[in-house]
Amino acid sequence: MASQLLNVPHLAFFPKISSFLHHSLFSTLNPSFFHSTYTRKALKSSSNSRIINLQAVAETSSEIESNSATNTTSSTLRQICQGFVPEHILHRQASMEEIGFISPTDIQREALPTLFTGRDCILHAQTGSGKTLTYLLLIFSLINPQRSSVQAVIVVPTRELGMQVTKVARMLAAKSDIDVKGCTVMALLDGGTLRRHKSWLKAEPPAILVATVASLCHMLEKHIFRLDSVKVLVVDEVDFLFYSSKQVGSVRKLLTSFSSCDKRQTVFASASIPQHKHFVHDCIQQKWTKRDVVHVHVSAIMPMPLCLLHRFVMCEKTNKHQVLLALLESDAPESAIIFVGEQSEKSKKAGNDPSTTLLMEFLKTSYKGSLEILLLEGDMNFNSRAASLTEIRQGGGFLLVSTDIAARGIDLPETTHIFNFDLPQTVTDYLHRAGRAGRKPFSDRKCIVANLITAEERFVLQRYENELMFSCEERML
Numbered sequence: 001m002a003s004q005l006l007n008v009p010h011l012a013f014f015p016k017i018s019s020f021l022h023h024s025l026f027s028t029l030n031p032s033f034f035h036s037t038y039t040r041k042a043l044k045s046s047s048n049s050r051i052i053n054l055q056a057v058a059e060t061s062s063e064i065e066s067n068s069a070t071n072t073t074s075s076t077l078r079q080i081c082q083g084f085v086p087e088h089i090l091h092r093q094a095s096m097e098e099i100g101f102i103s104p105t106d107i108q109r110e111a112l113p114t115l116f117t118g119r120d121c122i123l124h125a126q127t128g129s130g131k132t133l134t135y136l137l138l139i140f141s142l143i144n145p146q147r148s149s150v151q152a153v154i155v156v157p158t159r160e161l162g163m164q165v166t167k168v169a170r171m172l173a174a175k176s177d178i179d180v181k182g183c184t185v186m187a188l189l190d191g192g193t194l195r196r197h198k199s200w201l202k203a204e205p206p207a208i209l210v211a212t213v214a215s216l217c218h219m220l221e222k223h224i225f226r227l228d229s230v231k232v233l234v235v236d237e238v239d240f241l242f243y244s245s246k247q248v249g250s251v252r253k254l255l256t257s258f259s260s261c262d263k264r265q266t267v268f269a270s271a272s273i274p275q276h277k278h279f280v281h282d283c284i285q286q287k288w289t290k291r292d293v294v295h296v297h298v299s300a301i302m303p304m305p306l307c308l309l310h311r312f313v314m315c316e317k318t319n320k321h322q323v324l325l326a327l328l329e330s331d332a333p334e335s336a337i338i339f340v341g342e343q344s345e346k347s348k349k350a351g352n353d354p355s356t357t358l359l360m361e362f363l364k365t366s367y368k369g370s371l372e373i374l375l376l377e378g379d380m381n382f383n384s385r386a387a388s389l390t391e392i393r394q395g396g397g398f399l400l401v402s403t404d405i406a407a408r409g410i411d412l413p414e415t416t417h418i419f420n421f422d423l424p425q426t427v428t429d430y431l432h433r434a435g436r437a438g439r440k441p442f443s444d445r446k447c448i449v450a451n452l453i454t455a456e457e458r459f460v461l462q463r464y465e466n467e468l469m470f471s472c473e474e475r476m477l
């Protein structure tokens, strides 16, 4: 299986060079891999490259590769979880079915049986494929509600994703008819009131802790609590955290200094794990996971959901606002996210308004449709960011203008359209931005990803098409 994986074209999906992409096994890859510009760049820059012993990795870890067409089992999610996830979550009062979880998604079908055996897993599946519920079901199968200690920790890269995961975990906990206190879920997120959390953690430790890395490490460094009783540690959007120069040090510490992989079950999740062979190797070498970690790779040859239709409109930089307006009028999305690039430091220093502000002003005066126009960007304070997402989740259509802060993990299933007002910087960013639409696992509904590009940007988009294996049609206005 390992050698088969090395020959599938999805390995051409290769974003910018990162700190953990430091090995070189390119000589063993399919020649098509070398067509990737990113790959050529990586080859040039991998001065400290070394050949890793793939065979050794293959002997200890294992791969489960699945593509939707190959699935034959018709078990329901409840059947897969029976005997593992407690009855009170599955059967009584308000059941999984009532929440809407009847059939398992591919990642749930492939990963849950392995997770229930206690093995560490890397959940690698498309955006919107249900990875959150996969690891939460494992957590609910392991925690003892009678015990007053932190038994599961879920690490997330952003406050917004943390709030979302907390909400799903609380929904599952609340649907059970056991003593809710036993299943408390605490969100320990950047921008929160850490002092209040400190006393809470000491007096009444929650069973499940959802945390951003900085806040979690702060508590651990101050010895407010320890990870001794943690049975499962999940790192969501794991590639993002390892890429982030601000967060990678803390993540490594969390995985090796604050707790040991032998004493916990470790789960990593993401829709993009570039050079996953290297990553599995690093997991074992660095003791982030046990040696028999399983890489569960769903839709390996198709990194993007098929329900997404990709379009581009060629335009001048100066008339992008008008083009976007024309698209909004003609496509009439039910709800949409408009992704805008981050303002450069140079532009900030020059005192220019960020593109998000300019676009918001334009839309507020020119857009005549019924969707509510909202903004989400990193520079906003935490309360305003939370307010934007709360408003969206209250229902009604929205037009969310956002930077890449909304590109990872955010689940707004009503989103029918993504507009890349500015083209994303990397192929990974493209995958995650596009994946904010098409998030209803069993729906046939097609969603649109529209790219507003200048003639010079066409080749960049073409590269994304090649690496993610989709094709983008030109849309004439």
Ligand SMILES: Nc1ncnc2c1ncn2[C@@H]1O[C@H](COP(=O)(O)OP(=O)(O)OP(=O)(O)O)[C@@H](O)[C@H]1O
Pocket: 077, 100, 101, 102, 103, 104, 105, 108, 125, 126, 127, 128, 129, 130, 131, 132, 133, 270, 271, 408, 409, 410, 411, 413, 435, 439, 440, 441, 442
């Ligand atoms: N078995 C299921 N049946 C129906 N809906 C499901 C099922 N599992 C998950 N979902 C729904 O699918 C949507 C996407 O799930 P989730 O947010 O876990 O995706 P993800 O794989 O984590 O995506 P991303 O990589 O973008 O973070 C959610 O709205 C969730 O409620």
